[in-house]
Structure formats: structure tokens, C-alpha cells
Amino acid sequence: MQQVSEIPVLDLSPEIEFLWDELNTAFQRVLRSGIFIMGEDVSIFESEFAAYLNVKHAIAVNSGTDALVIGLRALNIGVGDEVITTSFTFFATAEAIETVGASPIFVDIDAQTLNLDITQVEERITARTKAILPVHLYGHPVDIDPLAKLAEKYEIKIIEDVAQSLGGEYKGKKLGTFGDVAAFSFFPSKNLGAYGDGGLLVTDDDMIAQTAQMLRVHGARKKYHNEILGYNSRLDSLQAAILRVKLPHVENWNNARRLAASRYHELLRGISEIVLPFEAPYARHVYHQYTVRVLSNKRDKLKSFLQQQGIQTMVYYPMPVHQLPYYRKQTLSLMAAEKAADEVLSLPLWPQIQIETQQAVVNQIATFFGGNA
Numbered sequence: 001m002q003q004v005s006e007i008p009v010l011d012l013s014p015e016i017e018f019l020w021d022e023l024n025t026a027f028q029r030v031l032r033s034g035i036f037i038m039g040e041d042v043s044i045f046e047s048e049f050a051a052y053l054n055v056k057h058a059i060a061v062n063s064g065t066d067a068l069v070i071g072l073r074a075l076n077i078g079v080g081d082e083v084i085t086t087s088f089t090f091f092a093t094a095e096a097i098e099t100v101g102a103s104p105i106f107v108d109i110d111a112q113t114l115n116l117d118i119t120q121v122e123e124r125i126t127a128r129t130k131a132i133l134p135v136h137l138y139g140h141p142v143d144i145d146p147l148a149k150l151a152e153k154y155e156i157k158i159i160e161d162v163a164q165s166l167g168g169e170y171k172g173k174k175l176g177t178f179g180d181v182a183a184f185s186f187f188p189s190k191n192l193g194a195y196g197d198g199g200l201l202v203t204d205d206d207m208i209a210q211t212a213q214m215l216r217v218h219g220a221r222k223k224y225h226n227e228i229l230g231y232n233s234r235l236d237s238l239q240a241a242i243l244r245v246k247l248p249h250v251e252n253w254n255n256a257r258r259l260a261a262s263r264y265h266e267l268l269r270g271i272s273e274i275v276l277p278f279e280a281p282y283a284r285h286v287y288h289q290y291t292v293r294v295l296s297n298k299r300d301k302l303k304s305f306l307q308q309q310g311i312q313t314m315v316y317y318p319m320p321v322h323q324l325p326y327y328r329k330q331t332l333s334l335m336a337a338e339k340a341a342d343e344v345l346s347l348p349l350w351p352q353i354q355i356e357t358q359q360a361v362v363n364q365i366a367t368f369f370g371g372n373a
């Protein structure tokens with residue numbers, strides 16, 4: 001029998017309830033316009049998003065994965081090139097690099113931030129390295145300054161994967177404004193989620209923007225005058241209209257995520273087998289996930305115990321990318337990423353989560369470890 005979760009890991013219903021009337025108005029506008037792909041809502045959303053991040057160009061596409069693929073292509077990265085990235089990410093990061101014909105070069109992670117260990121990047125740079133692709137995992141920024149120095153020294157590009165960290169900041173500046181290109185995902189669970197697939201890339205470079213705009217519509221600058229091989233990667237008008245309703249709330253929601261995270265910090269502090277998420281001094285963490293580490297090899301047992309109590313948790317990710325079946329021929333060993341994959345557990349979190357719900361989660365964690373919270 002399927003276990004019914006009483007506390008889901010993510011609950012979008014309070015947000016939908018809160019936005020109900022605005023969403024209905026937006027739906028009706030799109031339905032009445034008769035334009036369902038691209039159209040005015042998409043171009044206005046692009047302008048609003050560019051203004052939010054204070055960047056020159058925002059190009060909406062079909063998914064975060066496409067934003068990475070199109071971003072890499074627009075940077076002219078392809079067959080024979082190498083791109084340095086983290087192994088502790090969603091497969092899409094590496095898949096995008098493979099899709100354009102380049103090779104991902106996996107670097108281990110920093111044990112505190114769980115992001116790319118920047119001290120290991122320089123030794124992996126070769127004559128074939130074209131770019132570094134840092135992933136701001138769970139909402140926590142990568143330490144960008146040292147990467148930017150390396151990029152300058154070796155004349156290579158930076159493409160940021162901001163899929164999980166929209167609104168996060170590095171030294172007071174928004175993520176996605178540091179790379180030559182940055183890719184965002186609007187998968188429904190993201191900090192700014194559509195109600196379907198969606199993605200976007202940003203850049204300050206006019207040429208990169210022009211190429212990306214062509215690539216998303218079959219490589220055509222002018223309709224039916226296709227110049228290069230591209231993709232069908234247009235954003236739906238309905239998704240753009242939904243994203244326009246949601247974008248003005250994203251700062252408040254990120255603040256609410258931070259508040260909920262600080263409540264978890266307080267509630268979990270006494271449980272010695274749980275390592276709390278880290279926030280570096282340079283970081284504004286936006287807690288796409290509230291991910292703890294469970295020590296003493298007890299993560300899977302704790303997860304099953306919580307499931308039995310009706311509490312859903314998630315493991316992002318049970319295997320680092322270099323250990324996935326696709327990479328079975330690689331013999332790479334990245335100890336910190338492999339350890340993290342055995343220990344991480346993401347707890348229920350969404351902006352409107354109530355303290356009573358968080359207390360209930362922590363009570364069960366404390367019960368599992370034989371104490372009281």
C-alpha cells in the first residue's frame with residue numbers, strides 16, 4: 001500500500017490559494033489573446049526579469065536544461081572542449097555539457113557549502129578548457145571571486161547554473177550576474193516556479209544574446225530564414241503570465257524561506273547527529289532546500305522512519321554525477337561528493353510552512369535519535 005504523506009516535502013497549495021485571483025486574471029488575458037507560445041507575456045516577462053537581476057538580456061526558453069545547452073552553444077562551446085563543473089548536482093548540468101559535444105570535468109566539493117571546491121579547479125584547467133560551470137546548490141552561492149580570477153587568467157568563460165538559487169546573493173550581488181551567461185530553471189518546485197516547464201538565460205553580451213535568441217527558435221533570426229541548427233525551446237505564454245504574477249513575490253518568499261530555515265536551525269541545534277546547513281560569510285542563502293547531513297550512516301534509516309510517520313523528505317542526490325550509470329566507465333573518486341551523497345537529507349520547506357509543522361518534523365527526528373526536541 002502506498003504511504004500517504006501527512007507532511008509533504010513541498011506544498012504549493014498556500015501559494016496558489018494566495019495568488020488565485022491574479023492567476024485567473026492572467027490566464028484569461030492569455031486565453032483571450034489567442035497567443036500561446038512566446039508573445040507579449042514572454043517578452044514583458046523577459047524585461048521584468050532582466051530588471052530584477054539588473055542585467056542587459058534575459059532570454060526565456062523551455063527549461064533550465066535548455067538554458068544551459070543554449071548558453072553553452074552561444075558561448076561557442078562544443079566538440080573537443082572541456083567544461084569544469086561539480087559532480088554534486090542534478091544530472092542536467094553535466095548532460096547539457098555532453099549535449100553540446102563537450103566533456104564535463106568533475107571536481108570535488110567543499111564539505112561545508114557542498115558546492116564546487118574552488119581550490120581544486122586550477123589543477124584541472126587544460127588547453128581544452130573553455131569554461132567553468134559552477135552550480136549554486138540548494139540556494140547557496142559558490143565562492144565566485146576566485147573563479148572569476150581563474151577565468152580571467154586562463155581566458156575561459158563562466159556559465160552559472162542558478163537553477164536552484166534564484167534570488168541568492170554573493171557579497172550582496174544577485175547570483176546570475178557574475179558569469180558570461182547564467183541559466184535559471186522555472187521547474188514548479190523552484191524558488192520561482194512555473195506550473196510546467198520553463199527556463200531562462202541571462203547575459204550582458206549582445207552577441208551571446210543574439211545567438212541564444214536564434215538558437216531557441218530553430219536557429220532563425222528571421223522566421224523561415226534558418227541559419228544554424230537550433231532547438232524548439234520557446235516558453236509558453238501561459239507560463240510567462242504565471243511567472244509575471246509570481247516574480248514580484250519572490251523576494252518575500254525567499255525571506256520567508258530564510259526565516260523558516262532559522263527556525264529549523266533553532267529546533268535542530270541539540271541533535272548531535274544532524275549537521276545543519278552552512279551559510280558562508282559571503283552568502284545570502286535562499287534555501288531552495290533545507291538540507292542537513294545525517295551522521296553515523298543513519299540517513300536512510302532516518303528517512304524511512306520519517307516516511308512511516310507521514311513525513312516526506314528527499315535525497316538530492318543519492319549519487320554524485322560521476323557515479324551515475326551513464327558514467328560507469330569513469331574511475332574517478334571524489335570523496336567529499338560521495339560522502340555528501342550518503343549523508344544529505346532535505347527536510348520539508350516552503351515559504352508558508354508553519355512553525356508547528358517544523359516542530360512536528362523535528363520532534364520525529366529527535367524521537368528517532370532517542371531524545372526530545
Ligand SMILES: Cc1ncc(COP(=O)(O)O)c(C=O)c1O
Pocket residue numbers: 063064065066089090092093135161163164184185186187197198199
Ligand atoms: C542544478 C540544476 N541544474 C539544472 C536543472 C535543470 O532544470 P530543468 O528541470 O528546468 O530543465 C535543474 C533542475 O532540476 C537543477 O536543479
